[in-house]
Amino acid sequence: xxxxxxxxxxxxxxxxxxxxxxxxxxxxxxxxxxxxxxxxxxxxxxxxxxxxxxxxxxxxxxxxxxxxxxxxxxxxxxxxxxxxxxxxxxxxxxxxxxxxxxxxxxxxxxxxxxxxxxxxxxxxxxxxxxxxxxxxxxxxxxxxxxxxxxxxxxxxxxxxxxxxxxxxxxxxxxxxxxxxxxxxxxxxxxxxxxxxxxxxxxxxxxxxxxxxxxxxxxxxxxxxxxxxxxxxxxxxxxxxxxxxxxxxxxxxxxxxxxxxxxxxxxxxxxxxxxxxxxxxxx
Amino acid sequence: xxxxxxxxxxxxxxxxxxxxxxxxxxxxxxxxxxxxxxxxxxxxxxxxxxxxxxxxxxxxxxxxxxxxxxxxxxxxxxxxxxxxxxxxxxxxxxxxxxxxxxxxxxxxxxxxxxxxxxxxxxxxxxxxxxxxxxxxxxxxxxxxxxxxxxxxxxxxxxxxxxxxxxxxxxxxxxxxxxxxxxxxxxxxxxxxxxxxxxxxxxxxxxxxxxxxxxxxxxxxxxxxxxxxxxxxxxxxxxxxxxxxxxxxxxxxxxxxxxxxxxxxxxxxxxxxxxxxxxxxxxxxxxxxxxxxxxxxxxxxxxxxxxxxxxxxxxxxxxxxxxxxxxxxxxxxxxxxxxxxxxxxxxxxxxxxxxxxxxxxxxxxxxx
Numbered sequence: 001x002x003x004x005x006x007x008x009x010x011x012x013x014x015x016x017x018x019x020x021x022x023x024x025x026x027x028x029x030x031x032x033x034x035x036x037x038x039x040x041x042x043x044x045x046x047x048x049x050x051x052x053x054x055x056x057x058x059x060x061x062x063x064x065x066x067x068x069x070x071x072x073x074x075x076x077x078x079x080x081x082x083x084x085x086x087x088x089x090x091x092x093x094x095x096x097x098x099x100x101x102x103x104x105x106x107x108x109x110x111x112x113x114x115x116x117x118x119x120x121x122x123x124x125x126x127x128x129x130x131x132x133x134x135x136x137x138x139x140x141x142x143x144x145x146x147x148x149x150x151x152x153x154x155x156x157x158x159x160x161x162x163x164x165x166x167x168x169x170x171x172x173x174x175x176x177x178x179x180x181x182x183x184x185x186x187x188x189x190x191x192x193x194x195x196x197x198x199x200x201x202x203x204x205x206x207x208x209x210x211x212x213x214x215x216x217x218x219x220x221x222x223x224x225x226x227x228x229x230x231x232x233x234x235x236x237x238x239x240x241x242x243x244x245x246x247x248x249x250x251x252x253x254x255x256x257x258x259x260x261x262x263x264x265x266x267x268x269x270x271x272x273x274x275x276x277x278x279x280x281x282x
Numbered sequence: 283x284x285x286x287x288x289x290x291x292x293x294x295x296x297x298x299x300x301x302x303x304x305x306x307x308x309x310x311x312x313x314x315x316x317x318x319x320x321x322x323x324x325x326x327x328x329x330x331x332x333x334x335x336x337x338x339x340x341x342x343x344x345x346x347x348x349x350x351x352x353x354x355x356x357x358x359x360x361x362x363x364x365x366x367x368x369x370x371x372x373x374x375x376x377x378x379x380x381x382x383x384x385x386x387x388x389x390x391x392x393x394x395x396x397x398x399x400x401x402x403x404x405x406x407x408x409x410x411x412x413x414x415x416x417x418x419x420x421x422x423x424x425x426x427x428x429x430x431x432x433x434x435x436x437x438x439x440x441x442x443x444x445x446x447x448x449x450x451x452x453x454x455x456x457x458x459x460x461x462x463x464x465x466x467x468x469x470x471x472x473x474x475x476x477x478x479x480x481x482x483x484x485x486x487x488x489x490x491x492x493x494x495x496x497x498x499x500x501x502x503x504x505x506x507x508x509x510x511x512x513x514x515x516x517x518x519x520x521x522x523x524x525x526x527x528x529x530x531x532x533x534x535x536x537x538x539x540x541x542x543x544x545x546x547x548x549x550x551x552x553x554x555x556x557x558x559x560x561x562x563x564x565x566x567x568x569x570x571x572x573x574x575x576x577x578x579x580x581x582x583x584x585x586x587x588x589x590x591x592x593x594x595x596x597x598x599x600x601x602x603x604x605x606x607x608x609x610x611x612x613x614x615x616x617x618x619x620x621x622x623x624x625x626x627x628x629x630x631x632x633x634x635x636x637x638x639x640x641x642x643x644x645x646x647x648x649x
Contacts, residue, residue, distance in 0.1 A: 171368065174370065176333075176355075176364070177362070177370075178370075179334075179335065179354070179355045179356060180333065180355045180361060180362050181356065181381050181385055182356035182357075182382055182385035183356075191370075191381070192370055196372055198372075
């Protein structure tokens with residue numbers, strides 16, 4: 001829609017700015033809070049302008065604050081979160097793209113049933129099946145392990161569904177041309193389907209990485225060993241203060257830092273995502 | 283280079299739908315065969331069975347001396363050109379051309395030589411590093427053909443390759459396909475629903491209807507002696523006039539009009555008579571049939587006059603300058619009439635035709 005009316009331009013911008021403020025204000029408050037010292041924050045009113053304790057707070061959270069709460073170092077937890085998010089992202093994409101490939105391109109008994117079973121799991125939130133899942137993981141002795149942290153979260157009905165929908169839009173003739181050109185099933189997958197799915201993979205990477213990064217409930221259930229603590233759990237632990245005073249300045253500094261990886265992923269993948277959109281064509 | 287033997291081939295889809303029935307066809311090495319018919323006649327299914335993209339339910343297909351019923355498409359030594367080109371969108375033109383050869387582990391130098399050769403032949407050398415997206419429809423079609431040519435297969439299969447192009451490009455690409463096929467001498471099978479394309483390209487036409495072969499023959503054979511009313515109405519533009527008529531001895535009654543047959547009557551009783559629009563001519567005086575003109579289509583070189591004889595519609599092709607009046611009298615040389623059975627639409631072979639066919643050593647068109 002191309003409109004050229006000053007009032008409308010004003011109105012759309014007003015809405016845009018309003019929306020931006022609503023979304024960005026809490027983040028701004030968190031950032032401001034992370035630059036003041038604790039007494040300032042404990043007055044109950046968070047100042048609206050950044051303070052002078054930026055370097056002090058951030059170096060503290062990165063070095064010794066977490067130890068006071070019986071937690072491993074901040075960077076250790078960040079690494080845990082990163083490993084978990086990356087394993088989940090890669091695992092989800094690999095598994096779902098392969099199951100979608102099987103469902104769309106192979107004829108086997110109960111193919112449609114298999115798809116629907118996968119699809120139905122979309123309708124159950126993780127929390128509903130969390131007890132049986134925990135039981136299985138515990139019985140398999142996967143508590144306090146990387147396997148326990150990642151494997152139960154690694155199958156993705158959503159991603160399978162998205163890849164299936166995408167594969168179904170790829171013209172049959174391309175598959176047939178590849179068959180005539182001597183490409184077997186796996187060669188077709190590697191040489192043609194995978195490059196064509198690049199855009200979808202990029203978009204899913206962003207979504208799934210953030211999904212893995214912000215996991216809180218599941219890591220809390222399966223890890224008791226602080227060595228496996230993720231950043232989200234660590235931050236939560238710091239909010240439950242032992243002596244009644246919560247060090248909000250450090251918590252906020254930690255939170256702001258925890259936001260950086262998802263932001264970087266969005267910025268980095270978005271570039272690839274847009275390039276993919278403009279370059280591929282079916 | 284290979285001949286193809288199609289023996290009693292049929293296709294039944296799961297669910298019992300029969301798409302193709304009892305196809306017998308011997309295709310000689312280097313021949314250009316066109317499968318033509320209306321949509322749903324089974325021509326694409328037949329081609330896809332030859333390609334190996336559909337399983338063959340009945341009968342057998344031989345390419346060269348090898349039965350290929352259970353051979354993968356890649357191992358049949360064929361190359362196929364698809365209607366929507368089916369180029370790999372993420373590969374450059376060069377990669378598209380190379381892909382089939384790489385999969386066959388062809389040496390790099392050989393691949394380069396073949397790609398260069400094909401690109402030169404198709405005049406796509408300057409586009410080799412572009413993606414298909416950056417090409418026009420005609421250029422994409424050339425790349426699709428290039429992909430077939432570089433493989434040096436023994437058979438080319440074309441599945442309506444020109445139907446996505448505009449009319450002008452279609453004519454020029456048609457010529458190019460013919461020229462290429464002549465030059466390479468590769469056995470080719472070409473599917474189209476466009477009778478003009480079929481006529482101009484084919485060494486032999488295979489007219490299909492309802493999953494069965496209606497007629498096989500050279501384009502002129504099929505044009506001049508159609509085996510059935512279906513072929514008569516499908517091949518040729520404008521379509522052959524088909525009218526109900528009554529043979530009464532040596533005379534033919536078309537509606538109110540009577541034509542003398544001068545001994546060309548092959549049957550008696552009710553028949554369907556086929557008359558090519560260009561075989562009808564305007565006569566003066568009282569002879570011929572009365573023809574009431576309804577409307578005229580101007581083609582420049584020709585005028586197609588549509589009208590009625592009695593209550594039966596007829597079309598006459600007249601030269602561009604001829605005069606047209608509201609009511610005319612038209613006549614036709616009895617030797618140029620085609621007679622078809624009124625029951626099943628099959629051609630009724632006249633005595634002269636049978637004699638001519640017997641004299642020629644080539645197999646007679648089936649009646």
